[in-house]
Amino acid sequence: MGWRDKLLDVDCWSVDAGSVEFLETHISELYFVGDRVFKIKKPVDLGFLDFRTLEARHFYCEEELRLNRRLSPDVYLGVREIRMDQEGRLQVDGEGRIVDYAVEMARLPADRMLDHLLDRGDLDNGMLRSLCQILVDFHAGAERSPLIDRWGIPEAVRDNALENFDQTRENLRGPAATVVSPVQLDWLETWTRAWLSTHEGLLSKRVSDRRICDGHGDLHAGNICFLDGEMGNSIRIYDCLEFAPRYRQCDVACDLAFLLMDLDFRGYRAFASYLQHEYIAESGDHELDLLIPFYKSYRACVRAKVALLRSLQLEEPRASEARAESSAYYQLSISYGASPALVVLCGLPACGKSRVAPCLARPFEARILSSDHVRKRQHGLVPEADGSAGIHQGIYSPGDTLDVYAELTGLARECLSEGRSVIVDAGFRTVSERARLLDLAREMALPCTILHLEVPESVTRARLEARALDRKEASDADWGVYQALAKEFEPCDEVPAKQLVTASGESAAETLSSIVLDSLLSQIPPKPRT
Numbered sequence: 362m363g364w365r366d367k368l369l370d371v372d373c374w375s376v377d378a379g380s381v382e383f384l385e386t387h388i389s390e391l392y393f394v395g396d397r398v399f400k401i402k403k404p405v406d407l408g409f410l411d412f413r414t415l416e417a418r419h420f421y422c423e424e425e426l427r428l429n430r431r432l433s434p435d436v437y438l439g440v441r442e443i444r445m446d447q448e449g450r451l452q453v454d455g456e457g458r459i460v461d462y463a464v465e466m467a468r469l470p471a472d473r474m475l476d477h478l479l480d481r482g483d484l485d486n487g488m489l490r491s492l493c494q495i496l497v498d499f500h501a502g503a504e505r506s507p508l509i510d511r512w513g514i515p516e517a518v519r520d521n522a523l524e525n526f527d528q529t530r531e532n533l534r535g536p537a538a539t540v541v542s543p544v545q546l547d548w549l550e551t552w553t554r555a556w557l558s559t560h561e562g563l564l565s566k567r568v569s570d571r572r573i574c575d576g577h578g579d580l581h582a583g584n585i586c587f588l589d590g591e592m593g594n595s596i597r598i599y600d601c602l603e604f605a606p607r608y609r610q611c612d613v614a615c616d617l618a619f620l621l622m623d624l625d626f627r628g629y630r631a632f633a634s635y636l637q638h639e640y641i642a643e644s645g646d647h648e649l650d651l652l653i654p655f656y657k658s659y660r661a662c663v664r665a666k667v668a669l670l671r672s673l674q675l676e677e678p679r680a681s682e683a684r685a686e687s688s689a690y691y692q693l694s695i696s697y698g699a700s701p702a703l704v705v706l707c708g709l710p711a712c713g714k715s716r717v718a719p720c721l722a723r724p725f726e727a728r729i730l731s732s733d734h735v736r737k738r739q740h741g742l743v744p745e746a747d748g749s750a751g752i753h754q755g756i757y758s759p760g761d762t763l764d765v766y767a768e769l770t771g772l773a774r775e776c777l778s779e780g781r782s783v784i785v786d787a788g789f790r791t792v793s794e795r796a797r798l799l800d801l802a803r804e805m806a807l808p809c810t811i812l813h814l815e816v817p818e819s820v821t822r823a824r825l826e827a828r829a830l831d832r833k834e835a836s837d838a839d840w841g842v843y844q845a846l847a848k849e850f851e852p853c854d855e856v857p858a859k860q861l862v863t864a865s866g867e868s869a870a871e872t873l874s875s876i877v878l879d880s881l882l883s884q885i886p887p888k889p890r891t
């Protein structure tokens with residue numbers, strides 16, 4: 362950091378505080394000093410922004426102040442000069458030459474940020490309605506002009522969307538090379554191009570209908586604060602994107618989609634759907650339903666790219682965390698364009714099916730159907746109840762097993778018919794059991810991949826011994842059951858090669874999820890859904 366290390370000294374800041382807290386992003390350094398936050402722009406050139414010169418950083422500090430005062434006038438207090446005297450001492454608005462600039466902000470309570478409220482379960486529909494009204498009013502009153510409209514025309518939307526793929530490919534190097542597979546990136550780009558071509562007329566109509574405005578550009582849960590106490594019961598939306606008008610000046614659908622996508626990513630799709638419904642009701646903009654899936658995909662792709670770039674700046678283990686975040690965003694981006702899909706988890710007890718299922722389900726919000734849970738429910742038992750018996754005895758009789766697979770197939774059909782992807786977690790040890798699901802996917806003309814997991818017997822035995830001590834475990838299988846079922850397992854030779862993935866159950870869940878997604882995408886035409 363060079364001279365910037367000195368900014369960790371509380372004496373540099375004209376604020377009464379005992380210490381300085383420091384955080385950084387890929388483009389900013391933030392110093393938390395008492396009840397203030399000072400934000401300094403990093404002297405970096407990332408292609409889509411260039412802060413290398415002092416003049417550029419000063420200009421964009423002033424822009425940040427101007428733009429954010431639209432929604433948080435009492436939070437953005439001013440732009441401060443950071444000066445260095447002849448002895449090398451740093452002081453905000455002090456003596457000496459200017460070495461940088463900082464945006465001074467009032468420090469907002471971290472525990473009232475929307476992301477924290479979501480994590481604690483402290484958000485309700487009433488709060489979302491209040492936020493919705495602010496967004497509708499903000500978008501309605503935001504600046505509009507022919508100069509701003511240029512960023513909403515089809516050619517500009519296309520350029521913004523497609524540059525993400527070029528910038529991603531340029532940075533898939535070293536450990537980051539595995540963030541997104543070529544199959545996934547190519548599919549997503551092809552789908553994006555197809556959507557843009559199909560909806561060119563709609564995008565042009567949005568411009569003529571004056572739906573393009575100078576928006577926020579970085580509207581996510583971490584930039585929204587629900588205040589109470591001294592600053593009043595109100596909402597502050599801050600950290601507007603100031604460095605590139607073309608990312609901020611956009612269709613209101615694009616601005617809103619960022620927040621909706623962020624809620625999806627955090628696992629709150631019901632809140633996202635509610636907010637979208639309320640926004641349409643308040644604004645009367647019914648075209649949003651057609652636009653939001655594309656703009657969600659675009660916004661997720663942007664976040665994926667940013668996380669990828671951040672991973673290249675960080676040391677381990679934070680770099681690894683950023684890569685995992687980037688992968689998750691790419692998979693979410695794909696989910697908005699892909700059709701509902703069926704994934705069948707196949708293998709002997711303790712091969713890792715239940716461990717992998719949540720990771721496979723996450724980007725698509727797929728429903729997980731477990732044979733262990735269905736079997737226990739059919740017999741009026743809670744999942745963790747002991748239902749053990751001899752091989753093919755008790756609740757594991759051949760007739761009961763037929764009933765379980767029949768119900769799994771019926772539930773899968775219901776979900777897929779509703780447009781929701783499904784992960785089926787069961788043994789699927791026989792050709793006939795697998796045929797049920799393969800036939801269902803064929804009948805519904807939907808992609809289906811069977812993931813067959815295998816692990817060495819030594820690993821299986823260790824896992825089964827650990828399971829026996831876990832009172833929350835739904836499976837009743839022990840070593841004896843495993844040995845008997847292993848003799849009965851019928852190879853997956855009947856499964857078409859493009860629908861079968863055979864892998865080690867010891868592999869990382871994220872790795873398996875990516876492989877399965879590649880398999881599914883090979884079966885899904887990259888074209889807009891109608």
